[in-house]
Amino acid sequence: MIYWSHVWKLTTVAVIPYYTGQYKNSKRGFGFVTIGANVGDFHKAASQTKKRVEVILQKEEKRVEQNIAQITNAILENINKQIFKVTLITVLLIIVVIYVAIYISNNIAGRINKIILGTQKLKENNFDFELDITEKDEIGRLKHSFNDMAKSIKQLTTNLENKLYTDELTKLGNRRAFAKDLQNIKHPVVFLLDIDSFKHINDYYGTAAGNFVLMKFATLLQEFCNQNDAKVYRMSSDEFLILSEREILVKGEEAFIKELADTVAKERFANEDLSIDTNITFSCGIADGEGNLLEKSDLALAEATRRKIPFLKYNAGDPPHEQA
Numbered sequence: 001m002i003y004w005s006h007v008w009k010l011t012t013v014a015v016i017p018y019y020t021g022q023y024k025n026s027k028r029g030f031g032f033v034t035i036g037a038n039v040g041d042f043h044k045a046a047s048q049t050k051k052r053v054e055v056i057l058q059k060e061e062k063r064v065e066q067n068i069a070q071i072t073n074a075i076l077e078n079i080n081k082q083i084f085k086v087t088l089i090t091v092l093l094i095i096v097v098i099y100v101a102i103y104i105s106n107n108i109a110g111r112i113n114k115i116i117l118g119t120q121k122l123k124e125n126n127f128d129f130e131l132d133i134t135e136k137d138e139i140g141r142l143k144h145s146f147n148d149m150a151k152s153i154k155q156l157t158t159n160l161e162n163k164l165y166t167d168e169l170t171k172l173g174n175r176r177a178f179a180k181d182l183q184n185i186k187h188p189v190v191f192l193l194d195i196d197s198f199k200h201i202n203d204y205y206g207t208a209a210g211n212f213v214l215m216k217f218a219t220l221l222q223e224f225c226n227q228n229d230a231k232v233y234r235m236s237s238d239e240f241l242i243l244s245e246r247e248i249l250v251k252g253e254e255a256f257i258k259e260l261a262d263t264v265a266k267e268r269f270a271n272e273d274l275s276i277d278t279n280i281t282f283s284c285g286i287a288d289g290e291g292n293l294l295e296k297s298d299l300a301l302a303e304a305t306r307r308k309i310p311f312l313k314y315n316a317g318d319p320p321h322e323q324a
Helices: 039-123 140-165 173-183 198-205 208-229 253-265 293-307
Strands: 002-004 007-017 030-038 187-196 230-233 239-245 270-271 276-278 282-288 312-313 321-323
Touching: 002 198, 039 140, 140 173, 173 239, 187 198, 187 208, 187 253, 187 293, 198 208, 198 276, 208 230, 208 239, 208 253, 208 270, 208 276, 253 282, 253 312, 282 293, 293 312
Parallel strands: 282 312
Antiparallel strands: 002 007, 007 030, 187 239, 187 282, 230 239, 270 276
């Protein structure tokens, strides 16, 4: 670089040795050649190229920026569309989930309400109520278990009622059953029966024979009462009670008890295994009307036993009336 005449110049110098020519014998022995040019002229082509390249780069930069802006806008628009679609799908899914949840809830609630209705029926002692089983899921198995439970409760209740209201030996109604049935009769008539000399049967033939007599006597009473629309109960060891209605005893109380006494008297109480063969008779106390009929019939029975007569009717106003 040479600053010459207020202009920077680029200068190239080439050394030329003098082998020939007029200076070949000079002490210098060589010369040189210079080539110079202004820096601007030297760089003119490159400068123009640079400008063109810069213009091209600016255009490309603008084009790239425009493309980037278009691509960015397209991406944002696409993202917005996707966000809208996702939001719409999410809202629809939420609605569907809520609807399904409500449907399932109502469906399950409806089936559970049926089970609750069944429990209410059980609470009301309606043990014949059964749930319809159409499902094969957990609710169906629950309904099946409920029906089994209802059947078990019904069976247990039946067994309990039988034990509560049934005499274990004779299978007749007991004192509780009599008290329950008495409430449903408007004009009751009771016959309290006591087997004569039953203690002698027990002592002589044994307890097993005594039980045989009680069971056969109970069977006779049951058959007789079935034919006369009456009910029979076992009250204690050898005491039985017949409950009837005044309107049913068309022939009257006396004819009723005499017919029963004849039926029993004709029956033989025989059992070879128990070594017993005998006849039995009974005493009877009769009461009707209002008040404690069991107590009244018991008083009449006690008086009949004391007098050694077959039966006696209780009369509140008069002394007990003896029946032949």
